[in-house]
Amino acid sequence: MSDSGRKGGALWRDAEFLKFWTGEGISQxxxxxxxxxxxxxxVLTLDASSSEVGLxxxxxxxxxLLVTLLVGVWVDRVRRRPLMIMANAGRALLVTAVPLLAVLDLLRIEYVYVAALLIGALTVVFDVAYQSYLPTLIGKEHLVEGNSKLQGTSSLAQIGGPGLAGLLIGWVTAPYALLINGASYLVSVVTLLAVRRTEPEPVAPERRTGLWRSVGDGVRIIWDSAHLRACALQSGLYNLCWMSLQTVFVLYAARQLDLSPGTIGLLLGTGAVGSLGGSLVAxxxxxxxxxxxxxxGALLLCCVAPAIxxxxPANGGLVSLALFVAAFALIGAGGTMANIHIISLRQSITPDELLGRMNAGYRFVSWGTLPLGALLGGWLGDVIGLRPTLFVTAxxxxxxxxxxxxxxxxxxxDFPAQITARPETAGVPS
Incomplete structure (x- = not known):
């Protein structure tokens, strides 16, 4: 960590961080x-129902929910950058298979389910690895700066990504728009391969523990810390509601408001301008x-805004569109500010040898609710209607x-003292 570009903590001058940042941003x-x-x-190619979109x-x-804890154990055993490279290469193959099946007239809803599941599994690997890799790349003293930059890139991706997706879907149809995604993952692989800063070997355990005990450590680390426990629980509740909202809003906008895919994408994208603003002021x-x-304060902002x-008005007019943009902008601003500080808090108080299992345990609790939210939103949309479901979720x-x-x-x-590992959480699996 003694590179001359690191003096003063200016990550803008850190060439290795910039390579990592570029790769992560492109994949976002x-x-x-x-x-x-x-x-x-x-929805548009296979005429899916609300419940099928939820699935x-x-x-x-x-x-x-299913593999995060196992991935966390894996991430603590090996270097993290090769895992990110492998994950993005796999995601590139999976998303490009969708337009190929469409060309062959073989695309079915069942393949969309399988592709979504496998892409999600590789996303788990990438996300747990990258959040665990960042402190070893830039040092814990630069975490707020590094996470602010990464969240800012994520916000830019949210601004441009849905709008680009909507325009591409309107132009070449939804399956072929995924070719752009496949290309982006491959570019990310190249930039991550270019990082030259040596990643340290995983910390050798004082004693080796069994696989399932190490899996349990991922949740135990979160539960034993009042700060991590509260952050994980609030994130789980927030993500449950967010996925319900997102599942139902796409259907509500497309079917009841008769908005085009391009408009839906631009709505979601322009709403993320707030995320960029949040990353700049966090x-x-x-x-x-x-x-x-x-x-x-950030949580209050992003948890009240969904009520808008x-x-x-349920007419898709200019007033409705303006209110949707305002709502998504406030959600993005509050959510991004909260994420920057919560991620930095987690990384700061967790010893490096536990980062993989901590991040996996956290993702298990917080992101494990996303499929439940999608199913709940889709089911409620069928049972009580789309707009009433939006009220309940808000x-x-x-x-x-x-x-x-x-x-x-x-x-x-400020950040509290680093947590102390229990003896049984100090090792890695045999």
Whole structure:
């Protein structure tokens, strides 16, 4: 970590971080195309029902519930950059298979389910590995700066990705838009291969433990820390509501408001302008308010804003579109500010040898609710209607704020001391 470009903590001058950042950012743009193109492939090409769209979204996120803890053990055993490269190469192959099957007139809803499931599994590998790799790449003293840049890139991807996806879907149809995603993953592989900073070997365990005990460590690490526990629980509740909202909104906009795929994509994309703004002011917000109040304020913003969506006129007019943009912008701004500080908090207080299992345990709790939210949103949309489901979901978002208010997180002025590993969590599996 002694590179001359690292002096002063200026990551803009850190060539190795910039390569990593570029690769991660390009794959984020591609992932945004898939987020819209896969469900719209089901809706527009295969005439899927609300429940079938819910199953597509559920399959995308089911691996966060099914394999995340195993991936966390794996990530703690090996170097993390090769895992990211492998994951993006695999995602490139899977998404490009969709247009190939469409050309051959073989595309079926069952393949969309399988593709979503496998892409989701590789996304688990990439995400757990990259969040565990970042502290070894830039040092823990630069985490807020590094996470701010990464969240800013994610926000830009959310701005351009859905809009690009919507325009591409309108131009070449949904399956072929996925070719852009496949290309983006391959470019990301090249940039990650170009990183030259040596990644340290995984920390050798004091004693080796069995696989399933190590899997259990991923959840135990979260549960034993009041700060990590509260962050994970609020994230799980928030993501449950967000996936329900996203599943139903795409159907609501396409079928009841008769909006085009391009308009839906641009709505989601322009709403993410707020995310970019949030990434730019997050560091200053922490400095002005302190860590805990900054997290709480950001959560209030992103958990109240969803109520704007069902209250907007159900006619697809200019007023509705303006309110949708405002809602998604506020959700993006609050969510991004909260994520920057929560991710930095997690990385700061967790020893390096536990980062893989901590990130996996966190993703298991927080992202494991995404498939449940997709199924719940799709089911409620069929049972009570799309707009009533948006009202129910908007009210449920507030549960995430209550979890943080009931915890010590919102009272933090700065990052607390690093947690101490239990003896049984110090090793890796045999």
């Amino acid at each position: 743009i591609g992932a945004q195309v898939t987020t819209l193109a896969l469900p719209l492939t089901a 597509v979204n559920a399959a995308s996120y089911a691996p966060f 560091k200053g917000l922490k400095r002005a308010l302190g860590l805990g109040p900054a997290i709480l 969506i069902p209250f907007a 009210a449920a978002f507030l549960s995430a704020v209550l979890v943080v208010l009931a915890s010590p997180v919102w009272r933090l002025k």
